[in-house]
Amino acid sequence: MAQLSDDCFAFGGPLMPVDDAVGLIRDRLDAVEETESVSLAVADGRVLAADIVAPIALPPYTNSAVDGYALAGDDVPYGSAQPFAVSGRLQAGASEEVRIKAGETVRIFTGAPMPEGADTVFMQEDVENLDDGRVLLPAGLKRGANVRPAGEDVEAGHTVLPAGRRLRPQDVAMAAALGLSALDVRRPVKVGLFSTGNEVVEPGAARGRAQLFDSNRYMLAAMLRRLGCAVEDFGILRDDKARIAGALEDAAGNCDLILASGGVSTGEADHVRAGVESAGSLVFWRVAIKPGRPVAMGVVKGTPFIGLPGNPVASFVTFAHVARAAVTALSGAREEPALFTPLPAAFSYRKKPGRREYVRAGLRRGQDGHVAAVKYPKEGAGLISSLVDTDGLVELAEDTLEVRPGDRVRFIPYSSLF
Secondary structure (H helix, E strand, O other): OOOOOOOOOOOOOOOEOHHHHHHHHHHHOOOOOOEEEEEHHHOOOOEEOOOEEOOOOEOOOOEEOOOEEEEOHHHOOOOOOEEEEEEEEEOOOOOOOOEOOOOEEEEEOOOOEOOEOOOEEEEHHHOEEOOOOOEEEOOOOOOOOOEEOOOOOEOOOOEEEOOOOEOOHHHHHHHHHOOOOEEEEEOOOEEEEEEEOOOEEOOOOOOOOOOEEOOHHHHHHHHHHHOOOEEEEEEEEOOOHHHHHHHHHHHHHHOOEEEEEOOOOOOOOOOHHHHHHHHOEEEEEEEOEEOOOEEEEEEEOOEEEEEEOOOHHHHHHHHHHHHHHHHHHHHOOOOOOOOOEEEEEOOOEEOOOOOEEEEEEEEEEOOOOOEEEEEOOOOOOOOOHHHHOOOEEEEEOOOOOEEOOOOEEEEEEHHHOO
């Protein structure tokens, strides 16, 4: 488990810029040390613990890229087509060794090893079959055409997958092509997750008139699992300092990260802060981000704690742009910044200086065929529909004061976040 000193996050002052908060997280959190070997069948999404160095070349032998006829480059016709006798036949997977002679060609199929002495292949659709069994090869083909040399894709000894890579399907394909059946990966980051508040109840349970079904915990659990985490669900904790402190201590003994939503502001009923201070230490971060200014960072028995706002949109945004950095650092994954697309804005907006804002937006194709970002018509941080009915977030930098129609903005699709 991650072990941190109680003051390792200590910060006091005005609103902390988002980049400073994320930088501090990355600097202070080390990756989990434990690794395990997993089969390729379950390797997708896991984080590599060590570089993968190619034990063989890809392809491991020179082969034909097409179905056709192989011959020596010195025999390639120039000026006019020439007939050639067909001296053999090679299919993919053939183990026999065939040596080509001058003035002859060999029938060959895609993936078959090239005959010794041959370095060029004519595509079968460019070849004319003659009545006497020979083939007529056209002039003008470049020597070496339609051949895949050994090592064309990957040379033996080359690092093909670096440590820290969160494996994708194409990475798994590479490992399989190299003959690897298992990979060493970091064990999943174990996250203790809970919601707080007397006003939230479990979906499916009886709901009081002034209560809401808990959506944050399920949303955060889904995002954590998409990042490869193992989630231990501590449920909903009522507004009780002692109970919250006890749950935090239990989570700290079994988890690499504790994540909570709700109860981290400065109100009298926000008991998470007091609970963390009872079980460890908390420096309340007021991060310069909207939505979601109340983001808390702390340490409980050496385990990092992150408290997110209770409003669903604020919880979503602060997880994506602050807490996600903690998961990445603990998992040992390489930095994967959210990809953005510059798009014209199809809305007007004003903001205060000094804080980064994330505006929920959909995509709209105009009559000119170009795509523009359209702001969601409502701004409440509790509107889950604003996440469901949009395509991503428009990121407005700290020094941006106004957006007008036609201005270029940074659009971050949700698909690039998780």
